[in-house]
Amino acid sequence: MSLVDALTFWRRSVQARVVVSTLVLGTLAVVVVGWLLLAQIRSGLLDHRTDQVASEAAGELREVRERLAATSTVDTDVPTQRRDLVSPVILRGLSRGFSVVLAGPAATGKRISEGGTESTPGLDTSSVPVALQRHFEDPEAPTAWTYTTIRTTTPDGETRTVPGMAVGSQVELPADGNAYTLYLLYPLDEQEETLDLVTRALVAASLVLLLLVAGATWLVTRQVVTPVRMAREVAERLAAGQLHERLEVRGEDDLARLGVSFNQMAASLQLQIRQLEELSRVQRRFTSDVSHELRTPLTTVRMASEVLHDARDTFDPATARAAELLQTELDRFEGLLVDLLEISRFDAGAAVLEADDVDVVEVARRVVDAARPLADQHGVTITVEGPGHPCPAEADVRRLERVLRNLVTNAVDHAGEPGTVEVRVDADDHAAAVTVRDHGRGLAPGESAMVFNRFWRADPARARTGGTGLGLAISLEDAQLHGGWLQAWGRPGGGAQFRLTLPRRVGAPLFHSPLPLVPDDVSGVEPARSTEVGDRS
Amino acid sequence: MTEPAVTAPDAAKGRILVVDDDVSLAEMLSIVLRQEGFDTELVGRGDEAMGRFRAYAPDLVLLDLMLPGLDGIEVCKQIRAESGVPIVMLTAKGDTVDVVVGLESGADDYVVKPFKPKELIARIRARMRRFEPVSSESLQIGDLTIDVAGHQVSRGGEPISLTPLEFDLLVCLARKPRQVFSREVLLEEVWGYRHAADTRLVNVHVQRLRSKIEHDPERPEIVVTVRGVGYKAGPA
Numbered sequence: 001m002s003l004v005d006a007l008t009f010w011r012r013s014v015q016a017r018v019v020v021s022t023l024v025l026g027t028l029a030v031v032v033v034g035w036l037l038l039a040q041i042r043s044g045l046l047d048h049r050t051d052q053v054a055s056e057a058a059g060e061l062r063e064v065r066e067r068l069a070a071t072s073t074v075d076t077d078v079p080t081q082r083r084d085l086v087s088p089v090i091l092r093g094l095s096r097g098f099s100v101v102l103a104g105p106a107a108t109g110k111r112i113s114e115g116g117t118e119s120t121p122g123l124d125t126s127s128v129p130v131a132l133q134r135h136f137e138d139p140e141a142p143t144a145w146t147y148t149t150i151r152t153t154t155p156d157g158e159t160r161t162v163p164g165m166a167v168g169s170q171v172e173l174p175a176d177g178n179a180y181t182l183y184l185l186y187p188l189d190e191q192e193e194t195l196d197l198v199t200r201a202l203v204a205a206s207l208v209l210l211l212l213v214a215g216a217t218w219l220v221t222r223q224v225v226t227p228v229r230m231a232r233e234v235a236e237r238l239a240a241g242q243l244h245e246r247l248e249v250r251g252e253d254d255l256a257r258l259g260v261s262f263n264q265m266a267a268s269l270q271l272q273i274r275q276l277e278e279l280s281r282v283q284r285r286f287t288s289d290v291s292h293e294l295r296t297p298l299t300t301v302r303m304a305s306e307v308l309h310d311a312r313d314t315f316d317p318a319t320a321r322a323a324e325l326l327q328t329e330l331d332r333f334e335g336l337l338v339d340l341l342e343i344s345r346f347d348a349g350a351a352v353l354e355a356d357d358v359d360v361v362e363v364a365r366r367v368v369d370a371a372r373p374l375a376d377q378h379g380v381t382i383t384v385e386g387p388g389h390p391c392p393a394e395a396d397v398r399r400l401e402r403v404l405r406n407l408v409t410n411a412v413d414h415a416g417e418p419g420t421v422e423v424r425v426d427a428d429d430h431a432a433a434v435t436v437r438d439h440g441r442g443l444a445p446g447e448s449a450m451v452f453n454r455f456w457r458a459d460p461a462r463a464r465t466g467g468t469g470l471g472l473a474i475s476l477e478d479a480q481l482h483g484g485w486l487q488a489w490g491r492p493g494g495g496a497q498f499r500l501t502l503p504r505r506v507g508a509p510l511f512h513s514p515l516p517l518v519p520d521d522v523s524g525v526e527p528a529r530s531t532e533v534g535d536r537s
Numbered sequence: 538m539t540e541p542a543v544t545a546p547d548a549a550k551g552r553i554l555v556v557d558d559d560v561s562l563a564e565m566l567s568i569v570l571r572q573e574g575f576d577t578e579l580v581g582r583g584d585e586a587m588g589r590f591r592a593y594a595p596d597l598v599l600l601d602l603m604l605p606g607l608d609g610i611e612v613c614k615q616i617r618a619e620s621g622v623p624i625v626m627l628t629a630k631g632d633t634v635d636v637v638v639g640l641e642s643g644a645d646d647y648v649v650k651p652f653k654p655k656e657l658i659a660r661i662r663a664r665m666r667r668f669e670p671v672s673s674e675s676l677q678i679g680d681l682t683i684d685v686a687g688h689q690v691s692r693g694g695e696p697i698s699l700t701p702l703e704f705d706l707l708v709c710l711a712r713k714p715r716q717v718f719s720r721e722v723l724l725e726e727v728w729g730y731r732h733a734a735d736t737r738l739v740n741v742h743v744q745r746l747r748s749k750i751e752h753d754p755e756r757p758e759i760v761v762t763v764r765g766v767g768y769k770a771g772p773a
Contacts (some may be wrong), residue, residue, distance in 0.1 A: 292603060292629040295650035296559045303565045306654045307572070334651055356736070357765035366721075392765060397736060 008113050013220045014228075023210060030206040041198055045191045050165065053186045054145070056098075056282040057167040058090060060184060061143070062255070063522040064171055065355050070175060082177040086118040090181070097187060099123045104180030105173075116437030124151035124159075128166050128183050135166055139179040143169040144483040153312040162189040227255045231262055243270040247412065261347045291341050298334060332468075339470035344456070346477040353396050353481050360391040360400070360432040361425045366406040366422055374409060379418040382408065384425070393502045399478040399500070403486070406471035407498045412439040413467065415497065426514040431484075431505055433515040443490025450475045453487050475500075484508040489517045554595035556586045557627065559602050566599065569654045575661070583607030597664055600644065601627045602635055609641045617643030621700035623664035624625040627652075635715050640741035645702040646728060647738075661730025663704075678711040678760040678770050681750060690750070693719050702727065703746045710760060710770035718769060719767040743768055 004077050010016060064085060093100045099120040103112045110116060111133055112125045119125050127150045135144050142147045150164035164187040170179040186487045229245060234278070237245040246266060249259040312320040361384075366376050368384050375382050411421040415438040422437040443451065455469040472486075479486035482502050490496035501513040553575050560581065567577040577732040580608035584606030590598065598616060615623055626639045626647035636647055645664055648657050649710045676683040682691050685708055690697045699707065710718060710724050718726070720736040728738060743762075747754040761769055 068624050113542055264570075295629040296562055300559070300562045300565045303654045304561075307568065354737070479541040 012526045015218065015225045018221045019214055019217050023214050026210050026213045027064055027225060030210060031405045032207055036201060037202065038195070042195055042473055045194060046188070049186075049188060049191055051144070053165050054168060056096075056144075056186070057169070057184045058143075060092070061171070061182065063168050064089060064182065065273075067176060067235065073405055078173060078175045081173055082180070084266070085171070085180075086182075088327075089184075090118075090120050093120055093184070099152070099185040101125055101128055101183040101185070102180055103128075103136075103168075103183065103239055104488045105176070105178030122153045123151065123185070127151050127164070127185055129164050129170075130515070132166055132168050133181075136170060136181040139168060139170065143167070147188075148185070150187055163192055164188050178531070220247070221381055224255065226313070227259065231259070234262070234266075238266055238269070241409065243273060280348060281294045281328070283344075284350045285345045287341060287348055287350065294337060298330075298337065301313060301525045302330055302334065336380050336468045336470075339468045339474060341392050342474050343470055346474070346481075351477065353399070355394045356481075357392055358360070358395050358397050358400065358503065360393050360395070360434060360502070361386040362390070362426050363397065363400055364404055364423055364434055367401055371405065371408045371412060375412045375421070378412055380412045380417070380421055382412070382421045386424075387426045391432040393427065393432040394479075394506045395482055395505055399481065403475040403478050404436075405502055406475045407434075407500065410467065410471060411436045411438040411440075411496075413497070415437050416440045424515060427513045429502075431501050431510055431512070431514055432504065433499060433501045435497055435499045435517075435519070437495065437519050439495035442492050442494045443488065443496050444492050448488040448496075451490075452486070456465060485510060485513065487517050489519070491522065492520060495519075538621075548619060551596040552576045552578070552593065552659065554578050554580065554586075554590060555599045555600060556580045556583070556604065557599070557601040558582065558735060566657075568660075569658070573658050581605075583609065583612050586612045590616060591621075591732070595622065597661060598622060598624045599627060599661075600624055601655060602639060603629070612640055612643050613639060613642045615728055617700070621698070622713070623701065625657075625660055625664060636735070637737055637741060641745070643700070643745075645742075646733075659729070665727065671745050676708065676711045678707075678714060681711075681759060683711055685697075690751075695725070697749055699746070702742060703749065706742055706746055707750070707760070707770075710768065714771040715769060717763045717766050717769045721766065739768075 003062050030162045068085065069086075084101060086100060090100045100118075101120070101123065102118040103110075103116075111130070112128055115500055129146055129148045132144065132146050132148075134210050135141055135211070145165055145167040148164055148166045150162050152160050152162075154160065164185050167184045167186070167492055168181050170181050215272045228245075234247050236243050241408060246263045247259040249256050249263065264467075305323070305326045308323040312323040315323065322530070364386075365384050368382050371382065408421065408423065412419075419439060422435075424437070426433055452472050452475075454473045457469070479500055479502070483506055484500065484502040485497050487501075488496065489499070497517065497519050499513060499515060501510060501515075501519045503510050542599065544703070555563050555566050555570075556581070557566070557694060558581050559631050560574055563579045563581065575715070576592045578595065580586050584603035586600075586604075586607070589630055595754055600609050600613060604612065609626065613626070615633040616622065616624060623646075624644045626636075626644040627650060628635055628639065628647055629650045639647060640729045646660055648660055676687040680692055680698075683689070684691075688704055690704065706723070706727050709723065720767060722731045724736065728764060743760055744754070747757050747760055750759055751757045759770060761771070764771055
């Protein structure tokens with residue numbers, strides 16, 4: 001497992017984090033408690049031993065002093081007296097397990113290392129700490145002790161080092177009246193062994209304890225984490241649309257109640273989604289049924305009207321006019337019906353995009369060619385300006401044609417007589433765009449947002465021009481279905497421009513259009529009064 | 538595949554079977570068609586359509602998709618199973634999958650309700666008009682031999698049966714091998730649309746044609762797609 005994997009595991013696994021945290025905290029607690037315990041035991045052991053050593057040493061010294069007091073003051077020389085003084089102590093030390101060093105005289109300030117001492121054979125005299133020796137440089141110094149390390153050499157030449165205590169006291173030698181220092185070195189190896197034993201036992205016990213704690217934590221967290229993980233898996237499956245998925249609930253504890261609530265939530269969601277689906281299905285079905293039910297009689301009426309219209313020359317003038325009106329109003333009715341059904345299909349979310357690779361320039365030319373008869377009727381000239389190369393985009397031709405047809409007929413309707421409509425097409429690597437510009441009455445500020453509203457009219461007093469009032473609303477939906485934009489720009493008296501931008505691939509993000517929304521002929525002039533609207537959803 | 542002979546006693550322009558459950562519409566259709574000089578026969582139920590088809594031997598079938606008894610798609614498949622006669626669907630849903638399903642089951646063309654009578658007549662005329670064969674013209678494309686005058690396509694002497702529409706589509710492409718035809722041009726040349734219409738017509742019929750003439754319809758070698766443009770006959 002790589003470091004990244006390990007980090008991921010760490011981030012994802014509550015269990016691992018809880019177990020590790022518990023272990024860390026547990027180790028800290030055990031270390032602190034163990035250290036305190038050890039310190040307690042150690043000081044207990046040592047206190048006991050020091051008391052023992054102190055009384056033992058006091059006994060030895062008392063005996064030494066008594067012996068010194070008993071000897072005559074002048075009849076012996078100093079070295080003999082020293083030897084007499086030390087040898088019984090050394091002998092007893094050998095049997096009782098302590099070592100002896102006699103140093104001095106104190107007044108000379110000579111260190112033990114400089115020689116002239118009497119000591120237990122095999123003892124390394126440097127075992128007496130220098131600090132203690134310094135204490136006894138003063139001839140009046142009282143009895144004192146300190147911890148030390150006792151180094152001895154056995155007759156085999158082996159060196160041993162044991163912890164110990166050094167007790168020192170000054171005695172006055174009657175031979176020269178000088179104060180000599182007698183050091184008694186007691187080993188503490190028994191205490192050390194006991195301490196070692198206790199330490200080992202403590203460490204072993206701690207390890208076992210920590211293992212138990214870790215195991216217990218792992219088990220406990222597993223009990224909590226397992227249902228949580230199951231809940232996660234079920235939630236993921238629910239999110240993926242498997243609405244019948246439910247948690248398995250066992251027992252009555254908190255986790256079981258969580259499971260029950262979770263399942264209730266899932267059931268409620270499932271119900272809601274089913275209802276919405278049903279609603280959408282019914283709506284779609286209704287649209288389709290209305291479509292079929294209305295279209296069939298309309299077809300019959302339309303054919304009948306056509307027959308009457310064709311025969312109107314044989315009717316009297318009023319009936320002939322009625323036949324004409326029937327024909328034109330049927331056209332309008334049909335247009336409205338088709339647009340209404342289209343809008344309701346968008347509302348029901350039933351609009352499907354059938355995208356194909358198309359050349360937007362070609363489509364634009366085709367739409368403009370088809371619109372020319374209408375434009376001629378209105379005395380409007382339409383021009384198409386392409387970039388000189390194909391402008392490919394993935395689009396639903398039928399929808400693209402409808403959008404362009406709506407934009408062009410809308411422009412022709414509003415261009416004024418005589419007027420001009422300019423269609424421009426361009427494309428870059430990411431998008432294709434078409435702008436349709438007219439020079440009619442234009443749009444008032446704020447109106448460019450409203451042109452896409454259903455049945456919106458710029459001027460309610462103005463006569464309808466034949467459009468259904470749904471064309472731009474449908475066009476906007478069509479553009480959005482492609483993931484594209486449909487935007488309007490206009491200025492009162494300055495005409496209007498509509499821009500359709502389609503991504504090169506359906507649904508690809510759009511950031512920019514190959515053509516400007518504000519026409520070149522006005523951009524820069526009074527920019528503050530132009531209104532831009534967009535739908536950049 | 539049998540070509541129904543045009544032997545109407547009243548020298549009508551052609552015989553049209555109208556399959557539609559809406560009595561008024563069917564009657565209106567027959568009024569308009571008779572005005573245009575066609576002979577018509579009406580059927581109101583899907584399950585009766587086949588019997589009447591065999592008895593009447595029409596030159597063209599107008600078929601509504603929603604029919605009682607047997608739905609239009611099934612009727613379409615049954616007719617296709619025994620005849621290549623042109624089928625024009627009448628549908629109320631111009632942009633749904635119904636159209637594609639209808640075309641895939643063998644319909645040559647469709648009109649969306651509500652249609653203008655002139656539009657319908659134009660569609661019918663286009664389907665009944667055939668390519669004027671240049672005398673004893675024979676085309677070779679890939680390993681296929683096309684006898685244009687005899688309306689026959691064969692591979693190594695084995696005849697392949699195509700509907701008249703599929704035949705026209707293949708001839709149109711084969712007459713100018715290696716030239717790329719856009720879907721719009723094909724619609725105009727083969728279907729007779731003056732304005733561009735639904736290019737799904739072309740896609741579906743190219744698929745049907747391929748399934749009959751290609752060795753591997755998944756990797757076509759005779760009718761090749763030129764991405765973003767259209768189709769052409771011959772090797773890529």
